[in-house]
Amino acid sequence: MIISLGLVLTALAGIIFVVVMKGASALSLSMIIETPKGGYYLGKEGGIANAIVGSLYLAFGASFLSIMISLPVAFAMQREYTSHFAANCSRLALDILWGMPSIVYGAFGFVVMIYFGLRSSLLGGIIVLTLLMLPIMIRSMEEVIRMVPLELKEISYSLGTTKIETTVSVVLRQAMPGVITAVLLAFGRGIGDAASILFTAGYTDYIPRSLLDPVASLPLAIFFQSATPIPEVQDRAYTAALILLFIVLLVNIVSRILGWRSSRYIVR
């Protein structure tokens, strides 16, 4: 048993070790702040600023949209608003959406984009990533909102508050640590996903200027550059992987710290 657990822990250490060792060699300031120049894909000058900025645009855009949709849905699944049966059905639907392969979201998103005459763009990528992040965010938020003690709500109602007042000033505040964790969890998942934005976000050497421009992203930068036969370009894929891994780990740790700090203000 200890051996199998050791295997799992070694796998994580191994992945981080490999990415750091391989990625550190090509890591430099120009990699981070420059966009690809002429001949970049043959191993010449340039960096992956386009992919870093693109990924951040995509993930922040999608997180914003997801929060806007997730909070009302998670609130709606309280028993004040929905019957037990409807809430359970929604949970089932969300669990199915959560498990759905991201490539299916990508294909679906592309079909819808063609229907509306949209080319692969920042907007398309944000919409598909939002679809991907929604079930993760809603399910985790709903999980903590359901944990809010009933007594707390009843006390609030007994003071004559309306449902929305209780929801916003008691339930949301009490569930805040979980809500923050949910958002960051979904953010981490969204920023690392490649299959869903493969068709919908496109790829470009430039930083997008409008929502309708195509946009580069770190996962796709890794995917495309690691497939080239030129060693210098492959090295950059490793560096891109190092940056992506760093962002994901950072988000993971920040979510823990924030969750822990904001949990001081809740009623136990």
Place this chain on the structure above:
Amino acid sequence: MAGMRWRQVEDYFAGRIFRLSLIFINAVAVLITIVLIIKAQPILTSTSLAELLLSSDWHPLQGRFGFYPFIISTLEVTAIAMIISIPVCLLSAIYLSEYTNSRFREFARFVIDILAGIPSVIYGLCGVIVVVPFVQVVGNALGNATTGYSLLAGGLILAVMVTPFIISLSLEVLRMIPIEARENTLALGTTKWEAVRHVILKSARRGIFAAIILGFARAFGETIAVLMVVGNVAQVPTSVFDPAYPLPALIANNYGEMMSIPLYDSALLLAALILLVVVGGFSMMAHLTLLRIGREVS
């Protein structure tokens, strides 16, 4: 009085918005299914489903779409991953739940959460750097000429990827078993392992089953990491060292550029629909199992 009125109006509209958004999210699930069914319709009317699923004749230019090699590849890659990961996951979960203190358990949970959050493209990259050469060496040593881009490489990467999901869910199920169940069994004079095997595992078996199902569903639809290491040759693999071509990789490699070939895009969306149905079915099964366990516990 006016203030009261305003609060009621506010409450009314908030309730409306909440319910609408709940309907919206359910509609998304239905809409995705309907769109894929409509888009897959052309190929389903031109060829029978049985022929599509069981023929290995894949020549899109001639309008022949046999999904058999892709379906077999998907199943085999997933099966290899599950065979490797299930024992490791179960033993790890049992160890974390029964044999260690809570501090180490929390630490291991933290590590497993990180492992679950690593993007699949990074798993794929590690696969290309480490697993593929490893499989090549092993394969050649065993007398199978291989490039390393193979079923086995895909299965190994997938095994690592599904591990955190299966462990954390199994661990949760094991921790739900009341401490009295352990104490009562041990009081009968059993050894710790006997208690684990006959009581703990027995009462957790459905939850663990659900955890494995969820791991299977995740492995079945995984795209980028598998695509990077599996070789992508449209044939029925004969050994684990042969390249394979799973369904998600098929969609990822070809969708979006092959719109000029008639029926091709419909065929690829049928592949997406197959993924949706299989993964959705498995998720539903796991969800219902966990729901029933939750009811029994409370």
